[in-house]
Amino acid sequence: MNRLEEIAEPFQMADRDFRLELLLEYADKLPPLPDDYTELRDQGLNMVHECQSPVFLMAEVRDGTVHVIGDVPREAPTARAFVSILREAFHGESPDEVLDAPPDALRVLGLSQLLGMQRTQGLSAIYGRLRKQVEEKA
Amino acid sequence: MADYAQPDVLVTTDWVAEHVNDTASVRLVEANEDVLLYETGHIPNAVKIDWVQDLQDDTVRDFIGPDAFANLCEEKGISDDTTVVFYGDRNNWWACYAFWVFKLYGHDNAVIMDGGRKKWVDEGREMTKEKPDFERGSYTAPDAPNVSIRSFRDEVLDHQKKQGQMVDVRSPEEFRGEITHLPDLPEESSMRGGHIPGARNVPWSTAVNEDGTFKSREELEAIYERGEGLDRSSETIAYCRIGERSSHTWFVLTYLLGFDNVSNYDGSWTEWGNLVGMPIERGDAQPVEA
Numbered sequence: 001m002n003r004l005e006e007i008a009e010p011f012q013m014a015d016r017d018f019r020l021e022l023l024l025e026y027a028d029k030l031p032p033l034p035d036d037y038t039e040l041r042d043q044g045l046n047m048v049h050e051c052q053s054p055v056f057l058m059a060e061v062r063d064g065t066v067h068v069i070g071d072v073p074r075e076a077p078t079a080r081a082f083v084s085i086l087r088e089a090f091h092g093e094s095p096d097e098v099l100d101a102p103p104d105a106l107r108v109l110g111l112s113q114l115l116g117m118q119r120t121q122g123l124s125a126i127y128g129r130l131r132k133q134v135e136e137k138a
Numbered sequence: 139m140a141d142y143a144q145p146d147v148l149v150t151t152d153w154v155a156e157h158v159n160d161t162a163s164v165r166l167v168e169a170n171e172d173v174l175l176y177e178t179g180h181i182p183n184a185v186k187i188d189w190v191q192d193l194q195d196d197t198v199r200d201f202i203g204p205d206a207f208a209n210l211c212e213e214k215g216i217s218d219d220t221t222v223v224f225y226g227d228r229n230n231w232w233a234c235y236a237f238w239v240f241k242l243y244g245h246d247n248a249v250i251m252d253g254g255r256k257k258w259v260d261e262g263r264e265m266t267k268e269k270p271d272f273e274r275g276s277y278t279a280p281d282a283p284n285v286s287i288r289s290f291r292d293e294v295l296d297h298q299k300k301q302g303q304m305v306d307v308r309s310p311e312e313f314r315g316e317i318t319h320l321p322d323l324p325e326e327s328s329m330r331g332g333h334i335p336g337a338r339n340v341p342w343s344t345a346v347n348e349d350g351t352f353k354s355r356e357e358l359e360a361i362y363e364r365g366e367g368l369d370r371s372s373e374t375i376a377y378c379r380i381g382e383r384s385s386h387t388w389f390v391l392t393y394l395l396g397f398d399n400v401s402n403y404d405g406s407w408t409e410w411g412n413l414v415g416m417p418i419e420r421g422d423a424q425p426v427e428a
Contacts, residue, residue: 016191024177052171052228075227075256077174115173116190 003089004101008108019114023081030084033071041071048126053079057126059090059098059133066090066098066134078115082123085109086130095138098131139252141355143396147389148252148352149223151261157223158182161272165216168255169226169236179265181225181258185214185272189232189382193239201283207243208279215272225251225258229346231386238385238402242283250389256350287388289375289403291410294334298417303374304337305366307387308407312379313339315420328411332418334377338366339423342383345390358395367426370397377403377410 011019033041033056040046041056048055053076060067068087072080086105090098102108105127106120115123139145157164158181166184168176176186187193192210195202202210216222222240226233233250240248251258259265289297297304311317315331333339344361347353353361362368374397376384381404391397403410410416 020174020177023174027174027178074178075175076172077178078172081174114191116194116196119171119173119190 002101003093003097004085004105005108007085007089008110011110012108014110016114019110023078026084026088027074027077027081030070030072030080030087034069037069037071048122048129052076052122055079055083055122055126057083057129059130059137061095061134061137064094066093066095068130079122079126082111082126086127090130090134095134098134099138101131103131142352142394143355144393147249147393149249150252151258151263154181154223154225154251154258155263161215161270163219164221164223165214165272166223166225166251167214167233167236169224169232170255171226171228171232175227175255177267179267180255182264182266182268183270184225185270187214187236189235193236201239201242204243204279204282207239208277211245211277212275215270215275216277217275218278219247220275221247221249223249223251225254227255229256229343229350229386230254231342231383234386234389235382238287238388241287242285243280244284252352253350260349286399287392287401289377289401291403291405291413291416294375294377294403294405294410295416297373297375298334298336301336303368303372304334305362305368305374305376305384305387305391306333306337306339307342307376307378307384308333308339309341310339310422312407313337314422315418328407330411330418332411332420333407333423334410335417335419337377337419337423338368340366340387342378342386345387345394352390352394355394358390362391362395365426368397370395373399373401375401375403377406379407380404381406 011022046056046058048057056071058069068091070083072083106112106123112120139148161183166181167187168180168184169187173188193201224233224237230250237248237250306313313333345353376387378384381402384402388400388402391400
């Protein structure tokens with residue numbers, strides 16, 4: 001099973017309130033941005049423009065391993081949780097783990113329903129950005 | 139604040155701080171764009187109302203009906219005479235949307251906390267993760283929604299043919315028809331880019347200050363009336379893409395500037411832009427006639 005699908009399992013079994021709790025846990029555990037990247041972030045590079053919140057996201061591939069580097073303000077916990085989930089799923093894995101993951105991450109995680117059709121936009125863009133960067137750098 | 143047409147619809151963060159424990163008569167409601175933000179911390183004794191989960195019924199692509207509305211209120215400990223104070227993220231954008239739905243169902247005592255969640259947080263005021271549990275309220279289900287503040291597509295078409303006054307509150311790029319939707323967003327896309335012919339373009343966030351509070355009446359008059367030539371005695375329709383940003387402008391025009399007759403076209407561009415036979419216009423709005 002793909003890492004993303006493993007993470008999705010508890011989400012799929014959860015009701016609405018428990019899904020929010022799971023998301024909150026992920027939002028809380030996104031590590032601080034490494035110092036080496038704060039300059040890039042502060043220059044406004046690698047921002048996901050489709051997202052209403054200032055989401056910084058980069059994927060790097062070094063020695064065949066994916067590195068997910070992201071930063072999202074605490075005022076945007078949903079986007080923060082989603083970036084944290086992607087990091088949990090793909091950081092330290094092979095590029096194939098990203099490229100073979102389901103293309104509709106939001107549906108797999110049961111988030112489309114939670115968010116409604118109007119606010120999935122930024123999150124889809126975040127995921128699209130990650131996959132594109134891994135594909136280019138792999 | 140006192141200069142606004144109806145200053146009583148706004149309360150300050152100070153007022154809210156003084157009333158957080160008046161839970162028998164006052165209900166604080168946090169309404170956010172971000173579905174998870176309330177869970178990270180909120181004003182003590184505030185309940186959450188989510189615009190997708192609580193206010194919409196996607197099986198009919200409409201707002202919840204009168205009975206569901208009354209039930210929602212009762213669950214949140216809101217009764218007919220409760221003063222409901224809305225606040226939220228993004229300059230009270232969603233707070234205004236929830237406020238509009240409450241007005242649609244005729245709730246009298248509804249106010250907005252000026253400055254929203256951001257101002258409260260910036261002032262270093264108390265936040266909690268504790269979810270309050272109130273005794274069930276007693277709410278009389280309204281007979282029907284007050285559709286005088288809601289416009290439907292045929293009314294908008296009639297209004298447009300009569301060259302009625304309209305405000306498109308989306309970004310200039312959306313208004314001019316350069317973009318129809320954001321990438322990866324097929325659900326919210328429109329077949330055509332542009333705006334309803336004759337509409338003025340005033341992006342919704344033009345109405346707020348850096349700190350999240352509404353601009354002064356003088357500044358708002360300069361933007362909407364002198365700047366865009368809108369006449370407060372003429373019927374006005376506000377719209378955006380799905381009707382949420384325009385509920386913010388509806389609030390500003392109705393309560394802060396005292397326009398006589400403003401309604402929100404919540405079908406907005408996702409409806410109009412896709413309908414067969416509806417006229418559109420591209421490019422900038424015509425200059426305002428002196």
